[in-house]
Amino acid sequence: MVNKGQKYSWNLRSLNFLATLTRENKQFAIIGLGRFGRSVAASLHKMGYEVLGVDIDEKLVARAINDSIATHAICLDSTEPNALKEAGIFEFDTVIIAIGNYIQESIITTLNVKEAGVSNVIAKASTEIHGKLLEKVGADRVVFPEYEAGEALAYMLTKPAILDRFDLDPDHSIVEVLIPEEFDGKTITELQLRSLYGLTVLAIAEDDKKFDINPLPNRRLHQGMAMVVLGNNKDIKRLPI
Structure with a gap:
């Protein structure tokens, strides 16, 4: 479950069954530390997974480090394949592209990690067309956090x-x-x-x-x-x- 970033604040109230079910020794790299990326990073890190946070904005990286929402956090340009390779991004089990508001950058980044052989790439999309483009360049799963948050909340209410x-x-x-x-x-x-x-x-x-x-x-x-x-x-x- 990489869970779908702030899709909803799910809390297993009666038992920790789902957390136990999904808990494996996996590593996650999250590229983009805006609201969505931070939420995913914080949730995974809290569950005990190793999380590498990545962003081109030094302030967002520093904030991630100060708030301890990831195991490690680094500043780099994810549109540069060499930078991703040197940071070890291509060695992660799952890479989450959380830069959906910057369409060009998200598409290039998704292409970079898929061409490098990352088996599981989840990418955030801001529009339906954006989502289709992400699928075209190889994203294994495309998520629409805002839509899914509303759908999940409606389901819980009803x-x-x-x-x-x-x-x-x-x-x-x-x-x-x-x-x-x-x-x-x-x-x-x-x-x-x-x-x-x-x-x-x-x-x-x-x-x-x-x-x-x-x-x-x-x-x-x-x-x-x-x-x-x-x-x-x-x-x-x-x-x-």
């Missing part, structure tokens, strides 16, 4: 039983939801979540301290509990929550 959400791709998510009244007292088998909803139950939480991963089919659910499910967003929306 679906208050959803405690947390982690987007795997545009069509699939992992969500933690409160057990609805309709599911109270029934087992996972009786609910037929896979056949009726196309959802897979990953975990069941009884309180904020422990959870049962990959629960047995005869596990009985009750209101007040939470479950973590994986599936298509359209199927998740069909849940009676």
Whole structure:
């Protein structure tokens, strides 16, 4: 999840399941330390990942260092391939191009890191056309933070039983939801979540301290509990929550 930068301030209230699920020894380079880049850097750094922050603006780099939102932060011109190479950017697992408001620079930077062989490049787009251009030069994923923030907030407001959400791709998510009244007292088998909803139950939480991963089919659910499910967003929306 590189999470989609300030998409919404998701806080897993009942358990740290999603954080545990996504926590690997990965390194992230974030190019562009404006509001979006800072948000992504701070979130990843807080989760314990190694984060390198990059910006051409010395003041933004200094601010990132002073605020300790990244493991390291350096000043360089990301449109220069040699500068990126010398900084070791091409060695990172994931590079996030967070300079969406500067279209030319973001496209050139995306092209630079993809041509250098970075396997996972996520780029911020400011317009639909900008997003299409980023895809053309090789971005593995394009994000529209402002749009996605509004969509996520609307979803949370209309679906208050959803405690947390982690987007795997545009069509699939992992969500933690409160057990609805309709599911109270029934087992996972009786609910037929896979056949009726196309959802897979990953975990069941009884309180904020422990959870049962990959629960047995005869596990009985009750209101007040939470479950973590994986599936298509359209199927998740069909849940009676």
